[in-house]
Amino acid sequence: MKLTGRPRRAAFGWTMAAGLAVMAVMFAVSLVFGAKDVPLRDVWLALFSGETNEQILVIREIRLPRELAAMVVGAALAAAGAIMQGMTRNPLADPGLLGITAGANLALAVGFAFFPALGYFGMTVAGWIGAALGMLLVLGLGASRRDGWSPLRLVLAGAAVTFFLYALAEAIGIAFKVMKDVSMWTAGGIMGTTWRQLAVVVPVVAAGLTVAFLYARQLTVLSLSEEVAAGLGQRTVLVKAALSAVVILLAGVSVALVGSMAFIGLMVPHIARALVGTDYRRVLPMAAVAGASLLLLADTLARTISKPYETPTAAIIAVLGIPFFLIIARRGGQRS
Amino acid sequence: MRKLLFPALLILALVVTACGGNQKSSGGETFTYESETGPVDVPKNPRRVVSLSGFTGNLMHLGVPVVGADIWSKNAAQFAEKLKDVEEASEENLEKLIELDPDLIIALSTAKNLDKIGEIAPTVTYTWGALDIFNMHIEIGKAVNKEKEAREWVDNFRKRLEEAGAKIKAKIGENATVTVIEVYDKAIYVFGDNWARGTEILYQEMKLGMPEKVKENALESGYYTLSPEVLPEFVGDYLIISKYANADTSFQDTETYKNIPAVKNGRVLEMTGEGASFSDPFTLEMQLDLFEEFFLNSP
């Protein structure tokens, strides 16, 4: 595999194009189907003209922000997962498994308990801080002097920290009677996303993805071996710090917006790598596109499976995720 | 095996001693009330009543001393002042319950630990929705020996409702329709005519109109979950929203919502969600006042 030079444009180009096409189709589908199906023509008008009628308004105000959120969060979580898997050389890494969601959850509990006046933005920031703390705890405790982060230690540390932080959040929730608020937030899902929230989320995710892509080359090397990376003159500490910050940003903002969506960060990078190989300059964009498509699909299913009730989107993903998890665990639990 | 003997004996000892409890001896005069679950010996003059859910308002209106109330009643705006000094009681905290030393406990038929609660004090349970709101109140009145007062209130209130209904219809028109929705967490529910939040008094008593779509979907089942996308189809000439404090109300910022005729014409009443699901005299009177004010004074 080449470590220098440009990626082979042809094959990758086609794959990416196909991916983008799928995403576009998913986007359209998600706008058409729902509690009430809207004809494609109205969707078109909603997006590209200034006309209004009742249907168009529904699209513009309610569905569009929601599906944009799905795209953005899907991309963010998938990218975060890809980065984590590369950085820790563990195919089982996922922001949810490694303390990030638990940390964000705890931060929200603390926020609701002690700073109830924090608005949406405040809670989002709290979520970030919590996600950062959770991840730092897991990475810190899961590292061993000898070989950095072995998959076993990370997953174990992740499990223990997750248990602990959730228990802590629960204790605070009960003691200060904010359990309901916290669970409402985390089980929330994409429903009710407003343009205001998107205005915060989209730039952040875009920034995160950009930084990640800038470091993609180093990430590829890191994903092979720490020693090789250092040997090639890479400043691994800096790279890892930057990438960790990106993961925290991407995962944190996602959790703050839609609550916990486990498994996207786990599954999608595998799909991406299966499609375009192990060069992260290709994996990251592919993962972003695939993640967006997946979440769009899941959200559409969530809204249509048992109309008019909303099945939580996290449900659909979890159901998809468990068999997936077992399959890849079987195939690649240890670093091969 | 020897290692197990001691712990086994210990457990055995615990089990044996447990089976030897004695029953509570009841003092004071009692009478037999036919409850849903059979005859119960309840005090003629209840002095320390604990309400574990839903009927606290009824009890208070009948003048019965309530020493322990459920958390939802305590959080309801209309009871906050009255229940300020009353302890919170829950079917889960049996120790607190027995510490409150009640002589009568009123609970929902779905409460947990009913058998143990029944040992602490005479317990009367009701199934939510088994009786209509007025007969429910009269039943509770029977259980606390205040049947007469209960019936009096019901008769007076129904008369008042009839008059109010006539007045309102005169103002808004014979065929005007009202929609009642509730926003809770991230969901929107629309109600038929028997799911509290004022629906009984609006539809059944005052006989105001209900939009067709609501009749189709919510009348039989009691309530129906809506997506904000389809909300406009369900809203009639007037809209009443029961809003919980931490509910997601972002849909109210959308043009879709603002274009609903009732909203455009300013015919929307918002009331606090907490406590709107009760059907006791205090709540009903409060809702009637709100409704009269709303209908008679809106454009």
Place this chain on the structure above:
Amino acid sequence: MIPKALLRKQRLWLFGLLGLIAATAVISMGLGYASLSFDRLIPTFLGQGTFKEEFVLFSIRMPRIAITLLAGMALALSGAILQGVSRNELADPGIIGINAGAGVAVTLYYLFFPIDAGLFLYLVPAIAFAGALAAAILIYLAAFRRGSGLHPLRLVLIGAGSSIALNGLMIVLISAAEPQKADFISKWRAGSVWGADWPFILALLPWLIVLVPFVLYRAHRLNVLELGESEAIGIGVPITRERAALLLAAVALAAAAVSMTGSIAFVGLMAPHIAKRLVGPRHQLSLPISVLVGGWLLLVADTIGRNVAEPEGIAAGTMAALIGAPYFLYLLIRR
């Protein structure tokens, strides 16, 4: 042969722990919201208490203490077996996903059936066992590789991930349920000792009465398994009946326990460790000690938890996690 001194040491610890448990139980009986103070305990025991005191003691506190003890013992034994068989001192039924498997089964069950006692009650541990077993089998299959056999580390790795995955599934199933059942499942996940009544204890007891002697009888074989049959594993010999039997017992113990108390992790981790520190690595000595330590630990966790906040305090499982997770992490770092 076991040195006499060590044997004596173990006997001493056995009695010491029994005494400790008894003392803690007594303390627990005197603690709670209702006013039943220590000086009233003995009169109430002898039948001379008021109705209120008798009710609090016999219908509220004692059943809770009893089930907590039983569950703690079961979990400790389960953890000890898991650690021995997987040759990994970080194994615990909660972390490995057995609790979560039981939880999914219990959740599915309650989605369709009512919660209260009755004939169904005795089915619950069985249903939990079915779920836990299914999870265990899946995890095992995922971890087994022809050629290298069951690598113990892989088992723990996949188990940990599955635990989080299955917990996620439970959350998802909850959201489809009516609020009352959803509430019950949330409490279950926190380990809130909901089955604190005599019928529940009777439902749990048979499992313990059968399994605990079964395992203790095989204690010495656990020694051999733990030291490793690396050759056997290397050739890919299918799991011996012995190991399978022990694993089954571990799964059954954990499932039965958590079916009544909710998901409790880390007790199965800490108890065997403490036991081995006290009497050494031989399982004939350490297993009974593990059992007692586990019962005591959970009793302490629950006693503290239920007295700390209103209305029902902090769940025993949450307390166990608050104490156990840092301990687990400390062990992890130390390696």
